[in-house]
């Protein structure tokens with residue numbers, strides 16, 4: 125029988141998770157309390173908003189504006205990055221491609237660079253699990269031999285690979301978007317593996333961000349786009365023609381756009397809870413996951429915003445199993461296939477394949 129425990133024990137690959145959408149409620153409440161005491165916000169109003177379930181898509185973006193008020197400074201960003209990695213690792217996520225929008229805030233001396241430095245400091249300060257983040261310098265500094273990821277699984281100590289995507293917010297100007305892309309390129313040796321386009325899909329124009337995405341392509345940075353979260357067919361068309369390495373969501377595609385997607389083989393990051401809770405998809409049963417799955421289209425189960433939608437990657441696998449009647453071996457295969465679509469290099473992918481092989485070996489010996 126497939127239960128949550130089984131889904132948790134399965135090694136998993138997360139390719140679509142936003143840092144500020146992955147914050148624990150308890151941390152948000154704690155941050156809100158501090159700002160409430162300083163009279164920056166009214167705690168009781170904010171408490172109610174944080175604990176609310178089932179937000180519409182537009183309510184989500186209002187919530188993100190609030191989160192960005194609560195989690196502004198470097199210290200808080202560092203703390204959040206640490207907790208988010210620990211939480212994913214606790215779900216047996218063995219490779220996490222975490223995305224975040226580098227933010228500038230002159231009032232507190234924050235630049236896009238210093239924001240990212242705080243994120244990286246957070247990842248490096250994780251305590252509950254071994255983090256493989258920037259292998260070359262990290263490992264050479266370690267005095268004792270670190271176990272390989274396969275060793276870790278044999279002894280049940282955990283290890284997680286973490287890589288970063290820098291997000292462009294659709295509200296940003298072309299210049300700000302280009303700045304993010306240039307920063308991503310500078311940070312290729314610091315764990316950044318690609319670019320994401322996200323933000324409120326009702327705001328911003330494709331042509332505003334296109335120069336930045338073209339620049340990313342010139343710099344050989346893989347790209348993933350939030351595509352079709354709202355029925356903007358002209359934009360969906362332009363995005364598909366751009367041929368990104370991956371897309372997220374892919375909800376409101378017209379018949380001919382489905383055909384284009386299918387023949388393009390662009391992998392789709394599927395976020396079941398996110399799509400249903402925001403009412404972009406009426407129910408799990410109606411989700412396009414199953415059409416893509418049956419058509420053997422490349423897809424990856426992801427959380428989007430586990431904090432915002434009170435979910436986890438294990439739970440997303442469980443929902444897929446329950447809704448679409450998938451077997452253990454189908455879930456296992458889907459989790460393993462995600463390796464192919466990660467933006468990490470070949471060496472990391474090989475190590476991840478080993479983890480899955482080892483997991484299989486363990487299963488057959490049980």
Ligand SMILES: CNc1ncnc2c1ncn2[C@@H]1O[C@H](COP(=O)(O)O)[C@@H](O)[C@H]1O
Pocket residue numbers: 142143144145184188189223224225226291293294322323324325350353398402428429
């Ligand atoms: C629900 N579906 C979604 N659609 C589009 N963009 C989303 C999103 N969920 C999150 N984001 C994007 O991620 C930011 C929060 O994380 P970071 O501050 O970058 O770490 C949001 O402000 C939004 O731009």
Ligand SMILES: [Zn+2]
Pocket residue numbers: 140142322350372428
């Ligand atoms: Zn997203």
